[in-house]
Amino acid sequence: MQGGFFGGGSGGSVCMSTVSMEDNVVMSSEDSSSPDEGELELGLGLSLGGAACFKGSGPRGCQQYARILTAKDLPSKVSVSSSSSTTSSSSTLSRAIATAGTKRTADSVAASNGVASQVVGWPPIRSHRMHIMVNQAKSQVTEEFSSMNKRKNAVEEKVGNKNINSDNTKARTSLFVKVNMDGTLIGRKVDLNAHGCYETLAQALENMFLRTTTTVNMTRLSTPEHKNMIDAKRHSQLLGGSSEFVLTYEDKDGDWMLVGDVPWGMFTSSVKRLRIMRTSEATGLGK
Amino acid sequence: MGPNPKMRKEFFDSTRSSPFPDEVLERVLSLLKSHKDRSAVSLVCKDWYNAESWSRAHVFIGNCYSVSPEIVARRFPRVKSVTLKGKPRFSDFNLVPENWGADVHPWLVVFAAKYPFLEELRLKRMAVSDESLEFLAINFPNFKVLSLLSCDGFSTDGLAAIATHCKNLTQLDIQENGIDDKSGSWLSCFPENFTSLEVLNFANLNTDVNFDALERLVSRCKSLKVLKASKSISLEHLQRLLVCAPQLIELGTGSLMPELTACQYAQLENAFNQLKNLSTLSGLWEASAPYLPLLYPACTNLTFLNLSYAFLQSHELESLLCQCPHLRRLWVLDTVGDKGLEAVGSNCPLLEELRVFPADPFDEEVIHGVTEAGLLAVSYGCRRLHYVLYFCRQMTNAAVATIVQNCPDFTHFRLCIMNPGQPDYLTNKPMDEAFGAVVRTCTKLQRLSVSGLLTDLTFEYIGQYAKNLETLSVAFAGSSDRGMQCMLEGCPKLRKLEIRDCPFGNAALLSGLEKYESMRSLWMSACNVTMNGCRLLAREMPRLNVEVMKDDGSDDSQADKVYVYRSVVGPRRDAPPCVLTLSEVDEASRCDGSPTNQNPSRYELPSWPHAPCRTGLRWAGFSSLRNLFVVNAWEHCVS
Numbered sequence: 027m028q029g030g031f032f033g034g035g036s037g038g039s040v041c042m043s044t045v046s047m048e049d050n051v052v053m054s055s056e057d058s059s060s061p062d063e064g065e066l067e068l069g070l071g072l073s074l075g076g077a078a079c080f081k082g083s084g085p086r087g088c089q090q091y092a093r094i095l096t097a098k099d100l101p102s103k104v105s106v107s108s109s110s111s112t113t114s115s116s117s118t119l120s121r122a123i124a125t126a127g128t129k130r131t132a133d134s135v136a137a138s139n140g141v142a143s144q145v146v147g148w149p150p151i152r153s154h155r156m157h158i159m160v161n162q163a164k165s166q167v168t169e170e171f172s173s174m175n176k177r178k179n180a181v182e183e184k185v186g187n188k189n190i191n192s193d194n195t196k197a198r199t200s201l202f203v204k205v206n207m208d209g210t211l212i213g214r215k216v217d218l219n220a221h222g223c224y225e226t227l228a229q230a231l232e233n234m235f236l237r238t239t240t241t242v243n244m245t246r247l248s249t250p251e252h253k254n255m256i257d258a259k260r261h262s263q264l265l266g267g268s269s270e271f272v273l274t275y276e277d278k279d280g281d282w283m284l285v286g287d288v289p290w291g292m293f294t295s296s297v298k299r300l301r302i303m304r305t306s307e308a309t310g311l312g313k
Numbered sequence: 314m315g316p317n318p319k320m321r322k323e324f325f326d327s328t329r330s331s332p333f334p335d336e337v338l339e340r341v342l343s344l345l346k347s348h349k350d351r352s353a354v355s356l357v358c359k360d361w362y363n364a365e366s367w368s369r370a371h372v373f374i375g376n377c378y379s380v381s382p383e384i385v386a387r388r389f390p391r392v393k394s395v396t397l398k399g400k401p402r403f404s405d406f407n408l409v410p411e412n413w414g415a416d417v418h419p420w421l422v423v424f425a426a427k428y429p430f431l432e433e434l435r436l437k438r439m440a441v442s443d444e445s446l447e448f449l450a451i452n453f454p455n456f457k458v459l460s461l462l463s464c465d466g467f468s469t470d471g472l473a474a475i476a477t478h479c480k481n482l483t484q485l486d487i488q489e490n491g492i493d494d495k496s497g498s499w500l501s502c503f504p505e506n507f508t509s510l511e512v513l514n515f516a517n518l519n520t521d522v523n524f525d526a527l528e529r530l531v532s533r534c535k536s537l538k539v540l541k542a543s544k545s546i547s548l549e550h551l552q553r554l555l556v557c558a559p560q561l562i563e564l565g566t567g568s569l570m571p572e573l574t575a576c577q578y579a580q581l582e583n584a585f586n587q588l589k590n591l592s593t594l595s596g597l598w599e600a601s602a603p604y605l606p607l608l609y610p611a612c613t614n615l616t617f618l619n620l621s622y623a624f625l626q627s628h629e630l631e632s633l634l635c636q637c638p639h640l641r642r643l644w645v646l647d648t649v650g651d652k653g654l655e656a657v658g659s660n661c662p663l664l665e666e667l668r669v670f671p672a673d674p675f676d677e678e679v680i681h682g683v684t685e686a687g688l689l690a691v692s693y694g695c696r697r698l699h700y701v702l703y704f705c706r707q708m709t710n711a712a713v714a715t716i717v718q719n720c721p722d723f724t725h726f727r728l729c730i731m732n733p734g735q736p737d738y739l740t741n742k743p744m745d746e747a748f749g750a751v752v753r754t755c756t757k758l759q760r761l762s763v764s765g766l767l768t769d770l771t772f773e774y775i776g777q778y779a780k781n782l783e784t785l786s787v788a789f790a791g792s793s794d795r796g797m798q799c800m801l802e803g804c805p806k807l808r809k810l811e812i813r814d815c816p817f818g819n820a821a822l823l824s825g826l827e828k829y830e831s832m833r834s835l836w837m838s839a840c841n842v843t844m845n846g847c848r849l850l851a852r853e854m855p856r857l858n859v860e861v862m863k864d865d866g867s868d869d870s871q872a873d874k875v876y877v878y879r880s881v882v883g884p885r886r887d888a889p890p891c892v893l894t895l896s897e898v899d900e901a902s903r904c905d906g907s908p909t910n911q912n913p914s915r916y917e918l919p920s921w922p923h924a925p926c927r928t929g930l931r932w933a934g935f936s937s938l939r940n941l942f943v944v945n946a947w948e949h950c951v952s
Contacts, residue, residue, distance in 0.1 A: 147406030147813075148788065149674050149704060149731045150762075152463070154489040154517070155621070156674075215676070 201294060207235045207271070207302035218294050224286050228273060235302060272308045275300045284308070335364060343368040367391060374398065375833050377415055377439065378858065379880045382423035394433035394458070395424070401836050401876055402786075403811060404438055405463055408838060408874065410862070412889045416440045418448070419887075425452040433458035433484075440464070446471030450478035458484040458512075465491030469499045469518070476502035483536075484512035497522030497545070503530050510534040514541040516565045516596060521545045532557040541565025544598045548573050548581060555584035563593035564611075569600040569623075578607070586610045595619035602629050612636035619644045621670050627653035634660040642666040647682040647704065654687030658694025666700035667691060674704065674731060685712035692719035699757075700725040707738040708765060713747035723755040727762035733789035733814070736766040743767055749774035752782075762786040772796040776803025784809045797821035801828045811836040819846030822875070826850070829857055834878035842872045850877065851895035858884050859895040 206213040214234050221227040273285040277296040285293070285300070333341075342365050345351050355365040371394040372385060385392075399415025401408075417439045424431055431453050441464045449456065456479050461467075469492065475485065476499055501523045503510075510530065515522070522545060531537060531554050540558060542551070546567025555561075573581065588611040597608075600623035612618075615637045620630070621644040630645065630653040640661045645653065647669050657664065669683055685708045692698060698720040708730050717723060728747075736743055744765035752758060752775050759781055763771060767790035775782070776799035783806050791797065797817040800810065801824055810832065818841035829835055844861065851859040862874040884894040 145733070145814075147403065147408045148733065149671065149729050150406050150786075150788075151670065151674055151704075152405045152489060153407060153491070154463075155670065 203275075203297055203299050205231060205234070205300040205302065208304045208307070210235060210302075216300070218297065223290055224293075227285075231273065231300070231302065270305055271302050272305045273300065274303050274308060335360070338364040339368040343370070346371075348373050370394060371433075372396070376878055376880075377417075377420070378882075378885050379833070379878060381882045382420045382427075384881065386423055386427035390427070392428055393431060394435075395420075395428075395431065396435040396437075397439060398437040399439040401811070401834065402438070402809075403813065403836055403838065408813070410889065410891055411465070413892065414440065414885065414887050414889065416442075416445075416887065418442065418445045421445055421448050421452070429453065430455050432456060435460040435462075436464050437462045438464065440466045441471070442466050443468055443471035443474065447474035447478075450474045453479075455481055457481050457509075458486075460484065460486040460488075461490050462486075462488045463490060468493035469495045469497070469520070472515075473499035473502045476500065477504075480504075480507065481509055482507075483509050484539075485510070486512055486514045487517045488514060490517055492517060494518050494520045496520055498526075500530065501526035505529075505533075508533050508535065511536045512539040513537065514539065514565065515543050516541040518543040519545065524550050528553055528557065535560075537561065539563040539593075541595060542567045544568050544596075548604070549577060552577065552581040552584045555581075555588065559584075559587040560590065561588060562590050563617075564588065564591055564595070565619075566594070566596035566598075568598045569596075569604050570598075571601055571604055573604075581607055582610070589614070591615060593617040593619070597623040599623075600625060600629075602626075605629055605633055608633065609636045613638075615640060617642040621646055621668065624648045624672060625653070626650075627656060631656035631660070637661070638663075640664055642700075644668040644670070646670050646672045648672045649683075650681070651683055651687035651690065654683060655690040658690040658692075661695055663697060664691070664695035665697050667695070667698060668700075668702040669704060670702075671704040671731065682706050685709050688712070688716055692716040696720060697722070699723050702727040702729075704729045704731055706731055707735070708744065708747065709737045709739050710742065710744060710746040710750075711737075711739075713744075714750040717751050717754040721754050722757060723751070724757050725760040726751050726755065726758060727760065727786070728764055729762065730765040733764070734766045735764075743770070745770040745774070749778075752778040756781065758782055760784040763790060764788060765790075768792045769796040769799065772799040776800055779804050781806055783807060785811070787812045787815055789814045791815045791817060794818055794821035794824070798824040801825035807831075808833045810834075812838070812840060814839040816841055819843055819849070822846050823850060823853075826853055829854065829877055830879050832879070834876065836874075836876050838874040840875075842875055843870045844872050845870070847872045847875055848895050855896070856880070860888065861893045861895065862891055863893070 201218040202215045203218060204213050205216050216227070216230060216234070218227065221230065274282050275285050275293070275297045276282050276299050278298060282301070288296075338360065342351075342354060342361070345354060345365075351365055351369060355362045366389055368391070369389045370392060372389055372392050373396045374380060374385070375398050377397050377399045397417065397420060399417075400413055403409060404413065415438060417436060425448070429452070432455050434449065434456075435458070439461075441461060446467055449459070451474075459475060459479075459482070467490070472485075472487070475482065497518070497520050500515075503526070507530075511534070513530075522543065524546070527546075528550075531540065537558050538561060540554065540561055541563065542554070542565055544567055546554070548567075548569065549572075551566055555564075585607055591611045592614055594608065594611065594615055594617070597620060600620075605625075612633070613636070616639055618633075618637060618640055620633075624646060625633075625648060627649050630649045634640070634656055637660075641663055643657060643661065643664060643666070645657075645668070649656075654669070657667065667688075669687070671682055673681065683703070683705050685705065688701070688703055688705070689712050692715070696719060699722045701723065702725075705728075708728065713728070717726075730744070737747075744763075745768055747765070748761070748763050748767070748771045751761065758779055761775070761779065761782055761784070763775075763786070769792045772791060772795075775785070779785075782804050785800065785804070785807060787800075787810075794817055796815070797812070798821055800807070801821075807828070808831075813836075815837075817837065821840075822837065822842050823846060825835070847859050847861050851857070856879060858878055858880050860876045861872045862876075863871070864873040867873050884896040888894050
């Protein structure tokens with residue numbers, strides 16, 4: 027139930043795919059010196075201006091030249107995840123990289139547990155190209171929203187990009203939130219405004235998470251048994267409380283709640299992100 | 314081409330008259346186009362030096378601060394065409410402050426006096442103001458070609474000035490600049506009797522252009538070969554333009570947003586049918602499946618297809634590629650996925666260059682984009698591939714080794730694994746062996762960008778094997794100073810080295826003292842270099858400019874961003890306050906452009922690493938060593 031999963035789960039830990047999920051969770055929480063949930067949230071934040079407010083972010087602070095991105099030192103981030111690797115060459119590397127910013131404070135080392143998008147000028151794409159893509163995303167969302175089906179992924183990505191790249195404005199036509207599932211390394215995003223109710227949302231999530239494997243290679247599960255199982259339990263698997271998993275969300279106050287208890291409108295206005303949690307861990311959640 | 318060693322020594326005794334009249338020599342040398350050839354030729358002897366200087370029509374200056382416009386003008390009196398590059402490449406990624414410098418204006422002022430008949434100006438990463446553009450337009454009556462790539466500081470007002478005054482303009486190429494796009498009315502500034510345009514590229518702009526003016530312009534410029542429109546040009550507009558210009562060789566469409574009636578669709582189909590000579594197709598914003606078939610008839614002779622603004626799916630790409638049997642260069646977005654790249658491998662046997670850009674680079678957690686499988690598939694089908702730029706989220710050592718085995722002729726290998734410091738995702742090992750395979754197998758490699766989890770071993774490999782490497786970009790890599798030392802000790806042809814976020818410190822920086830004079834520039838940011846290290850470098854190497862920029866709030870001893878480059882004119886005087894120039898040259902001997910005013914101690918004859926210089930010195934009867942130095946320095950500095 028800790029931020030360690032999310033913090034460690036992004037970026038570096040994702041690529042250590044041979045390490046088991048449990049190991050990742052445990053190691054990340056041991057190694058992070060201060061993964062305060064609030065700071066992590068800033069690090070992963072969708073509005074990029076926010077990350078500049080890191081306390082103790084060390085000398086790199088926020089660069090005056092950062093237009094779209096905030097400056098966070100990535101080597102420190104690498105060290106956090108590298109040190110959880112078991113190979114000796116990597117740990118030498120992580121020590122070396124950890125000293126790469128000797129000026130950086132321990133706080134910033136862990137606080138910059140964000141993703142690569144927090145680093146100025148990385149990936150190295152010309153600003154011009156990024157502006158073009160953002161602008162294209164805007165116009166395409168408003169004009170092609172109806173014909174989305176075939177190109178769902180592409181649109182999701184574009185609008186997601188738009189959310190990230192416009193400082194504090196949320197998209198008027200979509201509301202993307204991240205969804206992570208216990209046991210899955212890579213999360214997804216879902217547009218809440220594309221659903222009007224909990225049922226369709228749950229179904230969409232089931233399609234996303236319960237039909238595909240969790241390996242980075244993304245081979246699709248095609249065994250007939252599994253498909254039948256999914257079909258049979260189509261109705262509110264995640265909402266019914268009867269399956270192995272339960273759908274929860276984090277609200278504005280940082281509390282984790284079960285999805286489905288409040289009216290839809292209230293839900294969408296307060297949700298920050300979703301998590302498909304193991305039922306066994308979901309005891310004592312706020313209702 | 315170098316001096317013929319069989320020629321008798323007395324031939325080159327400068328006290329004897331040349332066997333050829335000067336005019337003949339100049340005429341012969343004017344046929345030389347390559348800068349490298351010309352550099353070599355100019356070192357043979359004084360006559361050849363002079364003849365080459367007089368016959369040089371095009372000057373290429375790779376770093377605008379390596380030399381002054383006065384020196385250029387004195388050396389080459391008859392230049393018609395100038396290419397000038399300014400800011401360090403990382404300015405493209407917001408790592409350099411906007412007021413850093415590289416202002417083109419001082420160059421224009423000198424050129425107006427010395428090259429009034431200048432015809433061509435190509436600028437890359439320079440600061441260009443509207444005033445400069447107006448100055449250019451007014452002062453050069455023969456001006457023909459303007460190309461601005463990745464520049465900033467100007468607006469469409471500057472373009473209006475160009476359009477208004479340049480009566481002989483043949484090329485206007487505005488690419489990827491930071492333009493203040495005020496309005497599209499600049500296009501109406503071309504006079505009605507203006508017909509000479511051959512190249513028009515305004516794809517950079519966002520605002521609506523005056524379409525009627527554009528249409529009239531295109532109809533009356535019968536030699537127009539290249540037209541790259543901006544996104545504001547609709548399909549209907551496009552049809553009208555194509556009807557006026559079926560002779561186009563390169564086309565950049567506007568938006569492909571679907572909005573045509575059936576009749577309009579048919580008309581556009583016809584228009585594309587007429588484009589028999591098209592070799593390049595780009596633009597294609599908002600391309601969507603129903604409208605892609607419009608392009609098919611024009612694709613038969615395509616060699617370059619730029620889909621990097623089109624969010625295509627794999628099957629859409631495949632259908633398009635089936636129409637382009639002669640494709641040599643392809644740029645795509647990673648929305649096409651590995652499946653799309655398999656289609657590339659199957660349909661493009663002649664492919665030489667592939668660039669795959671990320672559609673959504675900042676979102677790590679959504680599954681999309683391309684993987685090692687995509688590039689692998691391309692390498693199996695496209696054995697002639699020699700240029701790749703590939704943004705991906707996962708890669709393996711084995712895949713890269715296979716890719717270069719399939720395509721050993723890589724000259725440019727730019728791999729960006731977007732998550733910094735990410736290892737081989739299958740083995741969890743560093744990506745050292747991948748780049749080891751690249752440099753071992755690709756002996757012609759000129760440009761390399763590395764990424765992923767990398768130890769010093771990668772750089773050992775690079776230093777040892779990359780004999781032809783000229784440009785190297787390194788980010789979030791290396792374990793210790795040794796990594797950088799390997800790069801500097803090896804790589805004999807290294808000219809540009811850019812490093813960010815690596816654990817390289819002063820020892821590494823200072824291990825390359827001799828090397829930096831043979832390079833154009835070095836960039837190091839977010840490494841472990843300190844101010845003292847930089848000061849030491851500046852002190853030891855007076856012919857290098859050492860510039861440091863500091864980040865907000867960083868501590869005093871850290872040198873956050875370091876830019877080192879050779880120069881014959883000493884530290885620049887236009888550096889903004891945020892750029893500290895470290896130099897031992899005292900104020901009194903600051904250069905005014907003339908080498909004779911230089912502090913003499915800067916110009917002891919150096920031990921140049923390149924043999925031709927020494928040979929030249931031995932053969933030539935140069936009247937002074939200082940002149941030879943300037944010649945040599947010039948050749949090195951501007952390349």
